[in-house]
Amino acid sequence: MVEKRWNLLAQPTETSDKEDITNLCHELNISPELATLLWQRGVTNFDEAKTFFRPELEQLHDPFLMKDMDIALQRLEKAIEQKETIIIYGDYDVDGTTAVALVYGFLSKFYDNLHYYNPDRYKEGYGISKLGIDWAKEQGASLIIALDCGIKSIENITYAKQIGIDFIVCDHHEPGEILPDAIAVLDPKRKDCAYPFKELTGNGVGFKLLTAFCLKRDIPLEELFEIIDLAMVSIASDIVPIVGENRILAHYGLKKLNTNPRVSLKALKEVSGFQGEMSIESVVFTIGPRINAAGRIKHAKAAVQLLLSENYEEAVDFAYEIQNHNTERKTHDSQITAEALEMIRADDWLLTQAKSTVLFKEDWHKGVIGIVASRCIEHYYRPTVIFTKTKEGFAAGSARSVVGFNLYQAIESCSHLLEQFGGHRHAAGMTISIEQIEPFRKAFDEAVVANISDELLVPQIDIDIELKLEDITEKFYRIMKQMGPFGPKNMQPVFMTRKLSLAATPRILKEKHLKLELLEKESGVTMTALGFNMRDNFYDKLLNTDEFQAVYSLEQNTFRGQTSLQLFLKDLKF
Incomplete structure (x- = not known):
């Protein structure tokens, strides 16, 4: 295990900051520790707290603030009016495949001369391929909507124009000095784009195009919000900051996934064996890798077929196929990792x-x-x-x-x-x-x-605040959980506690994990803690020390119908 450095994040030191903390405590009826967590996330008053805890879909920005959005919509409307063949072209990863399912699935309700295309990772590689453009020409296409790719495909988009195919690029990667010669380039990272939120996924940019489409045609946005769980999966899997619009989309996407999911995501969850309520983290480790595995092992088209499926039995069949790809991916992953580590050591x-x-x-x-x-x-x-x-x-x-x-x-x-x-x-x-x-x-x-x-x-563990075990209550955890969905720029809170000792001999689980009963010396409070893959590094040290410090996050554990809080250890220092 690589030794880590502990970094305590900014704490309120100025008088004005401390006043904000005090006001939050009174206005929200919360502890100073919870108020500090909010302050670290830019929440300093009641109104900001209300927005943070209760994000609203109405807070999403006007899509027409994005550079070229009006041009993109005009070209899409023209294609529909003139019955042109449109290709929805997306990358082969989670962001690209969910974006294709989102845009193709939604537009197909209103227009049927549509096809979708995902490049072959091995034959074509990342971005817009000449092979894909030639395929589009064979279908008689005159418009391609590119999702999660295209911003760097200068030559191939020029080639497409030469053979009579227009492009609308919906991307979120950093543009180069030259933009592709497309009809419209939607990318909030464009230097000349004034769109207020810069961290959308490729799926998110596609979502904004569909929002503009709905507004232009007076289609109730509630129809679009029915597929918000696809936007959430891309946000989770592409590891983008979960702030601003991403936080709103992730919040409502998770809500839909956990209450009324589309059949494809329900099937993926069932096939993975995951039970209970899903978080951003569980989407990242459960749904994301399975969708990705289709493009890694065979072809991303299988993932799009699954995501577009509206029949549960069919979706389960697709999900099992992808599950097999994921199992194969894991085999390659572990074998190649072992070879790579051996090459470094040699x-x-x-x-x-x-x-x-x-x-x-x-x-x-x-x-x-x-x-x-x-x-x-x-x-x-x-x-x-x-x-x-x-x-x-x-x-x-x-x-x-x-x-x-x-x-x-x-x-x-x-x-x-x-x-x-x-x-x-x-x-x-x-x-x-x-x-x-x-x-x-x-x-x-x-x-x-x-x-x-x-x-x-040296890997760094960011620690939000110091905490005493006696401060950890059900109310504390309940309010902290409402600060989610957690992810980049709003990570799950990490805590540090000093002056701990063992209340019992450590238990070893599956020969490599540790289960500890921790005792806080000052308060006498004890709590259970789990340390994954910590046996080799910490078991002997724990037996030979009287006092140590722990860094951890908080988790809820349900066992035999009993629910309790426990610490999820990240590191120990002696």
Whole structure:
């Protein structure tokens, strides 16, 4: 286990901040600890608290504030009036497939000359492919709506225009200096776009296009909100900040998933074996990987077929097919991760000197190299790129970053060695000729060394506040839970407690986990704590110490009909 640094987040120190905390305590009838959690999330008064705890769909922004939205809608309306063939084209990941299901599924209620298309991860790669455009031409299409891709597909969108196909691009990735020659480019990250919220998913941009479509045609927005659970799945799985519009969409999407889900998501949940109420985190680890597995192992079209299914028995069949893909993905994942870690251990430069990890093996499965990059970071915490050979004789790479480091910038500085690349500060993909991998490895490491601090190479646990075990009550947990949905920029609160000791000998679960009974010395309060994969690092230390500190989140545990609060341990210090 990599040693972690503990970072206590900003605490109220100014007089005005402390007054805000005091006012929140009185106005909301909550403890100072809960008021501090709200203050850290930018909530400083009753009205802001009301908006935070009770997000409303009416708070979503006017879609026509987005640059090119009026042009996009005019072109879509023209296509429908003239009965043109329209292709809904989406990426092969969760964001792309849910976006296709969202836009195709909704528009097909009002127009039937529609097809959808997802590129093959292996034959076509990321973005708009020439193969996809030629397929669209064969269908007689004259308009393609691109979702979660297109912002960097300059050449292929120009090619489409030359053969008589217009594009509406709905993307959320960082644009380059040149925008594609499309009829409309919807991307809130455009420098000339004044749209107030910049962190939508590709699905979210598609959702705004549909919102504009509804407003123009006087279609009740309630009809669109019926598919809000698809927007939520993309927000959860694409790891975007859950603030602003994303928070509203995620809140209502989760509500729908847990009360009246579409049959496809209900089937995925059942096949996964998950029981109980789903959170953003459970969507990330349960629904997201299964949808992703379709494109990783076979073809993303299977995920869209599932998501569009309106028959439960059919949806369950599709879900089992995807479940099998996910099982295969896990096998590739664990095998390749083991090989990658062994390569790092066998390379003295990588092990002792490098500030990054760049690995290549011809036969690694392209569909899981991004996951493997993340797994390597769990063991060797630094920016990581994993390459494998493509059928065309190039190498495809998937990159992941560490918190606080701009990966995209580092890759961009090596762009002269790459055939193509795209992504953002946290994750990226690229294509490179195999002979350039070694020069890239050196250039990338130099870029990392020049821009990363030693501090960023140690994983950080952000701690919201110090807490005493005696402060943890059912009311505290109930109010804290209402601060969700949790995710980036509104993470589940993490707490630190000092002066703890063991109330009983630690129990070992499944040979690697720990179950502890913690005693707070000052108050005499005891609580149960679970530490996953903590046996090797902490069991002996716990037996040989009188006092320690713990960092944890709070969870509710139900066992044999009894529900209680327990600590979910993240780290211990002695």
